[in-house]
Structure formats: structure tokens, C-alpha cells
Amino acid sequence: MKVSIFDVAKKSGLSVVTVSRVLNGVQSVRENNRKKVLDTIKELDYRPNAAARSLxxxxxxxxxxxxxxxxxxxxxxxxxxxxxxxxxxxxxxxxxxxxxxxxxxxxxxxxxxxxxxxxxxxxxxxxxxxxxxxxxxxxxxxxxxxxxxxxxxxxxxDNFKGGYEATNHLLDLGHTSIAHLCGSEMFRSTRERRNGFLQALQEKALTPFEMVHGDFEIEFGYETCRKWIHDGNLPTAVFAGDDNIALGVINALMEAQIPVPEQVSIVGYDDQYIASQLRPYLTTVRQPxxxxxxxxxxxxxxxxxxxxxxxxxxxxxxxxxxxxxxxxxxxx
Structure with missing residues (x-):
């Protein structure tokens, strides 16, 4: 049987009027009553009649x-x-x-x-x-x-804070040779994460191993790391602009049998689903x-x-x- 607004009211112990006011976003409803109604709606899987309400x-x-x-x-x-x-x-x-x-x-x-x-x-x-x-x-x-x-x-x-904390994590682990692989410059998040990275290094009087600009793609991380390997010059740590870039770096290192994180530590950004599914599980910055x-x-x-x-x-x-x-x- 389809759940009605009356069922929600009965289960929550509140009036139909209060339930209706919550559903319509009325701000004067007490917060504890609003929470009761929303919790009951989820519990009963109540689906408001959107067509009728819209009319x-x-x-x-x-x-x-x-x-x-x-x-x-x-x-x-x-x-x-x-x-x-x-x-x-x-x-x-x-x-x-x-x-x-x-x-x-x-x-x-x-x-x-x-x-x-x-x-x-x-x-x-x-x-x-x-x-x-x-x-x-x-x-x-x-x-x-x-x-x-x-x-x-x-x-x-606060992407500046995210970039700053990611870099400080690597600095706290003793890394001083840190690279940053940036995403596309058109995105504000790219610029803010990079600024946080640079601020953290500046406070320790350090300069980046390298900053490389590209796209939020696995291929970008992979090709950049392949170049480092070819040149025989690797950083001890990489702060990647997102988890896809980080995954590309890891792929290149593992392909060359360079252990992660024993030889190169890596931090990503976003905490996408894949970050907690592939080994090594990725240290990253979560956007909630x-x-x-x-x-x-x-x-x-x-x-x-x-x-x-x-x-x-x-x-x-x-x-x-x-x-x-x-x-x-x-x-x-």
C-alpha cells in the first residue's frame, strides 16, 4: 500500500500540517520536528505527490x-x-x-x-x-x-586549504623533493590547490621538484611520470591535482617496478571511488x-x-x- 502524508504524521507523532510545512520548506518549523519528519520520510520511503503539489x-x-x-x-x-x-x-x-x-x-x-x-x-x-x-x-x-x-x-x-594540507602531510613525512601535477588551468580549483601547495613549500623555504600543467586525466599523470623515469630523475613525493592524475603516476611507477610508496609517495585529490579500491589505497583529499x-x-x-x-x-x-x-x- 502506498504511504501517505497521514502515515508520516502518525509515525512521527506530529500533525499533518507540520509534515506539510516541512515538505514545503517552511523555515519556521522547529529543527527537531523537521528532523523527525525527514527521518520518518526516509524510514517509510514516502514519495510526495510532486504533480499535485506543483499544481x-x-x-x-x-x-x-x-x-x-x-x-x-x-x-x-x-x-x-x-x-x-x-x-x-x-x-x-x-x-x-x-x-x-x-x-x-x-x-x-x-x-x-x-x-x-x-x-x-x-x-x-x-x-x-x-x-x-x-x-x-x-x-x-x-x-x-x-x-x-x-x-x-x-x-x-576550500581548495587552497586542501592543497596546503596535502603538501604539509608530505612535508611532515620528511619529503623535500615534491612535484605537483596540476589540472586544467580553466578551473579555479586547479589554481587554488596549486597556491596551497606553494604556500606550504614556501613556509619551509623549499621549491617544487617540478610543477607540470595538464588535464584531470590518468594519461597526463602516466606520461609525466614516464618522462621522469626516462630521465632518471624522480621526486620522492607527488601531489596530484586529482585522483585520476595520481592513478596515472602510480601506473607508470608500477610498470617500471618502482615501489609505491617506498620510493615515491603520492597524494591525490577528491577521494573518488577508485581511491579506496586499488592497491596501494590512495592517500587523498576528500571533498564531502x-x-x-x-x-x-x-x-x-x-x-x-x-x-x-x-x-x-x-x-x-x-x-x-x-x-x-x-x-x-x-x-x-
Missing amino acids: ARGKTGIIGLIMTTLQDSFFDAVVKELNDVLALHGYFLAVSVSTSISSDGDHYLIQEDRVDGLILLSPVEEDSYILELKRRNIPYVLIDNQKPENDAFSVTI ADQIGLAAADMLLKRIDGSMKRASSIKIDPKLIVRESTVESKRF
Whole structure:
């Protein structure tokens, strides 16, 4: 039998009115009651009737999400959290994979009668999107945007802190010959992670073994490391711009029978699914996808219901996850 709003009210011990207010994002509901309702909804697997609620509110009941790729397990985790949170509020998530917007500002999700709001996940041409969204008066939130001047409604990660802590971890292990393989320069995260890396070295009066610019791809890490091996000149440690780059470095080293981490320690970034599946398990910097998705959904829902009047931005701290790919330096 299908679970109803009355079942949720009975199970939670609260009124139907309170349950309804939680589902509609009313901010005046007490936090402990809100948590009771959301926990009960999950327990009973209650699915609000989005169509009926949308008609009542004069809304579409759809939130749009534009992202640049599906080949990223970190993005997958963010999207899953967004979908779960928005579903609890009776919204469907419509996903589009797109790297740009047309010259006339047209995109099938950016229409007033198609979505109630829109989320841009790591956008590349964010200025064009924002201009069009403002013109059409569509509430939006950015996740991992590229320009600080667009932080008005955004959820970002403190990538400087992530790069700094990753490098300090290697320094604490006694490494002084540390390379950094950067991702694409178009991404703000690339620049911030590199700045954190350089700051940590500067505090120890050290310079990088080498900084190499490329893409967030396995091939980039592999080819760069192959060159080091060919030249007979390896760093004792590598801070890779993401887990894919780190995996490429590990592949090249293992192919040449150079042990990881005994001869070269490696730190990645993102804590993608593969980081904890392949040996050696990868030391990396985790971006908390659940916190990011929840914060972005909450911000957008507040923009939609009008309770967020002023611009707001949220910066979330990453977390260093120490596994098997880093050890103390043996080179003195």
C-alpha cells in the first residue's frame, strides 16, 4: 500500500500540517520536528505527490542541473545527494550534460516554465549562464564555480586549504623533493590547490621538484611520470591535482617496478571511488559530496520560496584521508 502524508504524521507523532510545512520548506518549523519528519520520510520511503503539489504551488516541481561530465564519481555523489534531498521536498531533478550555452542564451533547461530553479555544477562558461538565469528570473546556485566574483549564491570547497594540507602531510613525512601535477588551468580549483601547495613549500623555504600543467586525466599523470623515469630523475613525493592524475603516476611507477610508496609517495585529490579500491589505497583529499549537495539544495530551496533575500555563499572544508600511498621519506 502506498504511504501517505497521514502515515508520516502518525509515525512521527506530529500533525499533518507540520509534515506539510516541512515538505514545503517552511523555515519556521522547529529543527527537531523537521528532523523527525525527514527521518520518518526516509524510514517509510514516502514519495510526495510532486504533480499535485506543483499544481497547488503554481510551480513545475522540477529542478534543473547542468554539469560538464558524467565521468566523475565525485560529481556522481553530489548529484545523488541533490536528488535525495530535493525528492524529499517533492522535486524531480532534471540533469543535462553540457559544456556551454548557445550564443543567444538558449538552453532547454533555462526556461521559466520548465524549471523552478537551476544548479550549475562546476560550470565552465558561468557568466553566460548567470546572465541568462538573471534575465529570466530563475533562482540558481553554483557548485564549484570558477570565478570568485560569481560567489553570490554558491557552494565551494576550500581548495587552497586542501592543497596546503596535502603538501604539509608530505612535508611532515620528511619529503623535500615534491612535484605537483596540476589540472586544467580553466578551473579555479586547479589554481587554488596549486597556491596551497606553494604556500606550504614556501613556509619551509623549499621549491617544487617540478610543477607540470595538464588535464584531470590518468594519461597526463602516466606520461609525466614516464618522462621522469626516462630521465632518471624522480621526486620522492607527488601531489596530484586529482585522483585520476595520481592513478596515472602510480601506473607508470608500477610498470617500471618502482615501489609505491617506498620510493615515491603520492597524494591525490577528491577521494573518488577508485581511491579506496586499488592497491596501494590512495592517500587523498576528500571533498564531502554529501555536505556539498545538502548545502546547495537547501540554498536553492530557500531562494525558490523567497526566504533567502540576500546573497549568500558557503565554503566547505575538505579532509585529508591518509591511506597506504604515503610513507616517511628515505632519501636524505
